[in-house]
Amino acid sequence: MSFVYEKLMGGKKGLIGFIILAALILVIFPLFLDSFRLNLVGKYLTYAFAAVSLVLLWGYGGILSLGQGIFFGLGGYAMAMFLKLEASSPENTAIQSTPGIPDFMDWNQITELPWFWEPFTSFTFTVLAVLIIPAAFAYLIGAAMFKRRVGGVYFAIITQVIAVILTVLIVGQQGLTGGINGITDLRTLNGWDITSDSAKNIFYFVNCILLLAVILASRVILTSKFGRILLAVRDKEDRVRFSGYDVANFKIFVFCFAAMISAIGGAMFTLQVGFMSPSFVGIVPSIEMVIFAAVGGRMSLIGAVYGTLLINFGKTTFSESFPEMWLFLIGGLFIAVVMLFPNGLAGLWDDYGHHITHKLRFITKGVSKLIPQSMLRKVEDTRS
Amino acid sequence: MNMLTNTDFTLSIEDLTVSFDGFKAVDNLNFYLDKNELHVVIGPNGAGKTTVLDLICGKTKATSGSIKFLNHELTGLSEHAIVRAGVGRKFQTPSIYENLTVLENLEVSYPYGRGVFGSLMFKRNEKVLNKINEIAKEIMLDHALDTEAGLLSHGQKQWLEIGMLLIQDPQLLMLDEPVAGMSVKEREQTAELLNKISQGRSVLVIEHDMEFVARIAHKVTVLHQGKILATGDMETVQNDPKVIEVYLGH
Numbered sequence: 001m002s003f004v005y006e007k008l009m010g011g012k013k014g015l016i017g018f019i020i021l022a023a024l025i026l027v028i029f030p031l032f033l034d035s036f037r038l039n040l041v042g043k044y045l046t047y048a049f050a051a052v053s054l055v056l057l058w059g060y061g062g063i064l065s066l067g068q069g070i071f072f073g074l075g076g077y078a079m080a081m082f083l084k085l086e087a088s089s090p091e092n093t094a095i096q097s098t099p100g101i102p103d104f105m106d107w108n109q110i111t112e113l114p115w116f117w118e119p120f121t122s123f124t125f126t127v128l129a130v131l132i133i134p135a136a137f138a139y140l141i142g143a144a145m146f147k148r149r150v151g152g153v154y155f156a157i158i159t160q161v162i163a164v165i166l167t168v169l170i171v172g173q174q175g176l177t178g179g180i181n182g183i184t185d186l187r188t189l190n191g192w193d194i195t196s197d198s199a200k201n202i203f204y205f206v207n208c209i210l211l212l213a214v215i216l217a218s219r220v221i222l223t224s225k226f227g228r229i230l231l232a233v234r235d236k237e238d239r240v241r242f243s244g245y246d247v248a249n250f251k252i253f254v255f256c257f258a259a260m261i262s263a264i265g266g267a268m269f270t271l272q273v274g275f276m277s278p279s280f281v282g283i284v285p286s287i288e289m290v291i292f293a294a295v296g297g298r299m300s301l302i303g304a305v306y307g308t309l310l311i312n313f314g315k316t317t318f319s320e321s322f323p324e325m326w327l328f329l330i331g332g333l334f335i336a337v338v339m340l341f342p343n344g345l346a347g348l349w350d351d352y353g354h355h356i357t358h359k360l361r362f363i364t365k366g367v368s369k370l371i372p373q374s375m376l377r378k379v380e381d382t383r384s
Numbered sequence: 385m386n387m388l389t390n391t392d393f394t395l396s397i398e399d400l401t402v403s404f405d406g407f408k409a410v411d412n413l414n415f416y417l418d419k420n421e422l423h424v425v426i427g428p429n430g431a432g433k434t435t436v437l438d439l440i441c442g443k444t445k446a447t448s449g450s451i452k453f454l455n456h457e458l459t460g461l462s463e464h465a466i467v468r469a470g471v472g473r474k475f476q477t478p479s480i481y482e483n484l485t486v487l488e489n490l491e492v493s494y495p496y497g498r499g500v501f502g503s504l505m506f507k508r509n510e511k512v513l514n515k516i517n518e519i520a521k522e523i524m525l526d527h528a529l530d531t532e533a534g535l536l537s538h539g540q541k542q543w544l545e546i547g548m549l550l551i552q553d554p555q556l557l558m559l560d561e562p563v564a565g566m567s568v569k570e571r572e573q574t575a576e577l578l579n580k581i582s583q584g585r586s587v588l589v590i591e592h593d594m595e596f597v598a599r600i601a602h603k604v605t606v607l608h609q610g611k612i613l614a615t616g617d618m619e620t621v622q623n624d625p626k627v628i629e630v631y632l633g634h
Contacts, residue, residue: 225497225506232481232492239479242441243493243548244467253500 017302018215025208025305035197042204042272044312045211047072049265051292051304052211053258056218058290059298060227061254062234063151067159068262068289070166071134073281075263077170077177078133080276081117082126083186083194084178103185108175117176123190130267131260138259142252149248151237160283167282182277186270195274207268214261215301221257222301230254262289291334297346306345391455394419394556394586395440400449402439409435411610413449417556422582424589424597427607428630433590434476436607437558440588441473442466453556468498472554476561478541482534486525486544489533490516493548515551522580523547524573539570543577550581557581558588563596575599606630 029041050068058064090099096106101113119125141162145155170177178184186194193199221227232240233247241247270276279285288311296307311330319326341347395417402410410432417423425433438444440451442463451458458466467473481489494515497506520526523543528536533544542562549557562578563571571593578587578600591597597604597618604621606613614624621627 221504224504225491225508226500226503228481228484228488228492229503231483235481235483236479238443238475239481239545239548240492241463242443242467242473242475244464244495244498244552246462246464246499249500250503 021302039200042207046265046269048305048308050262050289051308052301053261054293055301055304057258060230064156065159066156066286067163069281069286070163071259071262072266074134075130075266076270076276078129079267079270080183081120084183085121087187104178110175130263134259134263135256138256142255146248146251163282163286167278170278184275186274203272218301295337295344297344300346303346396452398450402447408610417586421602422587423603424601425605431607432610433607470555472549473558474545478545480533480541480544485530487529490551493551495552519547519551539566556586560590
C-alpha cells in the first residue's frame with residue numbers, strides 16, 4: 001500500500017501531472033470546444049512554449065530574460081516569410097508592378113526579392129531557420145553577456161533593449177519586413193490551405209504534441225547533472241566556478257535552448273493565426289511571457305502551461321468588457337503572485353492540492369456508499 | 385630557462401603584488417608550500433590573508449609577480465582552469481547549494497561531467513556513489529546524504545564545503561576560516577579532519593583561533609599589511625617580538 005502511495009504521490013507525481021495536461025489539451029479541449037475556440041487555445045499554447053523556456057531560464061537558471069519575444073518573433077517571422085513567398089507566386093501577384101514578390105515590397109517600390117528572403121522558398125531551410133537562427137542569435141547575446149559576467153538586472157535590461165531594437169528595426173524596414181502590419185495574408189503551406197478548419201485542427205494537435213515534447217526534453221535536461229548545476233549556479237555562482245566549471249557555457253547553453261523553444265512557439269503561432277507582426281516581438285509580449293511563467297510557477301514546466309492558459313483566458317474575457325482595466329489587472333496579479341505565491345499555481349497545488357484530492361476521494365467514497373450495491377451491479381449489466 | 389626556476393614545492397609564490405588603486409593589499413610576497421604541509425596564515429584584519437587566497441585561485445588578478453603550482457604558472461589562468469589543475473578553495477562563509485541535498489552537493493562537485501554536454505550525459509553510477517559515500521563518511525555527513533543542505537547546522541555546512549573540495553582530490557586545499565562559528569566539539573572534529581586530509585596534499589589555512597592553529601599547524605606565517613612578518617613553527621612565531629608588537633602593540 002505504501003509502495004503504491006509512494007509511487008503515485010512521489011516518484012510518479014510528475015508523470016501524473018504530465019498525463020493530466022496531455023489529456024486536457026489533446027482530448028478535453030478538442031471534445032468540448034468549437035473550432036474557433038480551439039484555434040484560440042492553440043494560439044495561447046504557442047505562448048506556453050515561451051513560458052516553458054522561462055521556467056528553464058529564469059526559474060532554474062536564475063537568468064531573467066525580458067526578451068523571449070525576440071526569439072518567439074524570429075521563429076514566427078521565419079515561418080511567415082516562407083508562407084508569404086508561397087502566397088506571392090507570380091500568378092497570385094500578377095497585378096503588382098513586380099509580380100512574384102510579397103505585396104508589401106511592391107508597395108514600397110522594391111523590385112527584387114532581397115537576398116535574405118531567397119532561401120525561405122525552401123520549407124526545409126525554413127524549419128532549420130526556425131530552430132537555428134534564434135539559437136545562434138541567443139548564442140551571440142549569451143556569449144557577449146555571460147563571458148563578461150553580465151547578469152541579473154543588467155541582463156534583463158539588455159534583453160529588453162534588444163527586443164525594442166528588433167521591433168524598431170522591423171517597423172522601420174517596411175519594404176523588407178512588412179513594417180508595423182507585419183507579414184499578413186498567408187494562405188497555403190506547400191499548396192495546402194492553412195486557413196481551413198481542418199488545417200487549423202491539425203495544427204492544434206501538432207502544436208500540442210510539440211509542446212509536450214518540449215516539456216519532456218526540458219525535464220530530461222533538468223533531471224540531469226546539468227539541471228542541478230543550473231540550480232547551483234542560480235544559488236551560488238562562485239562556488240560552481242570554483243568547483244571547476246566554466247559557468248558562462250552553462251548559461252549560454254540554457255539561453256540558446258530557451259530561445260529555440262520560444263522560436264518553435266513563434267512558428268506555430270504563425271501557422272495557426274495566419275500572420276506575424278512586430279507586436280509579438282517587443283517589450284509587452286516579452287513581459288507577458290514572464291508573467292505567464294510566474295503565475296504558473298516558475299519552477300514548474302507544467303505550471304507554466306496552466307499559467308499561460310489562465311492569463312490568456314482572463315485576458316480574452318476581461319479585455320472584451322473592460323479593455324482599459326486589463327493591463328492594471330494583469331499588473332496587479334503579477335505583483336500579487338510574486339509577493340504572495342512566489343511559486344505560482346504549481347506552488348499552491350503542492351501546498352494545498354492534497355486537501356482537494358483528499359476531499360474528492362472522500363466524496364466519491366460517500367457517493368458510492370449511498371448507491372446500493374445491487375444498483376451498481378445493474379449498471380454494469382446494462383453496460384455489458 | 386624555465387627549468388632553473390622549477391622547484392619541488394607544491395606552491396611557490398614569488399614577488400607577488402596586487403594593488404587596488406595604489407593601495408598594496410599584498411606587497412612583494414614570497415611564500416613556499418611543501419607537499420604534505422599544513423600551513424596556517426594568521427594576521428590582523430586587513431593583513432591581506434584572504435586576498436592571497438583570492439590571488440591563488442584566480443578570483444583577483446595579480447598586478448605583478450608569479451604563482452607557481454606544481455611548476456605551472458597560475459596567474460592568467462581562469463578560475464575553472466585553476467581548479468582543474470588541482471587547487472580547491474573553501475570560502476569564509478559556508479558556500480554550499482542550500483536547495484540541493486548533501487548528495488547532490490557532492491555530486492555537482494564530482495570532477496567529471498564538467499562540460500555542458502558532459503553534464504547532460506553524466507550518469508550517477510556506482511563509482512560516483514561510492515566516492516560520494518566515502519567522502520560523506522570522512523566529513524561525518526554519511527547519515528545526512530538526502531538532507532537538504534540548507535537544513536544542516538553551521539558546522540556541518542563548513543564540513544560539507546570541505547567535502548565538496550575533497551571529492552575533487554585537489555593537490556592544494558585552501559581553507560578560509562574553517563572553524564568560524566563552530567562549537568568546541570565541532571572544532572575538535574575539524575582539527576582531526578584537517579590532520580587526516582593533509583596527508584598526501586598541501587593545505588593552506590587562514591584562521592584566527594590561536595588554540596585551533598596550535599593544534600593543526602605544521603608551520604605558521606604571520607601576515608601584516610600585505611607582507612610576511614614571521615614564518616616558522618607556532619612557538620617561534622608566538623615569541624617573535626615583531627609579532628607580539630603587531631598583535632598587542634597598537
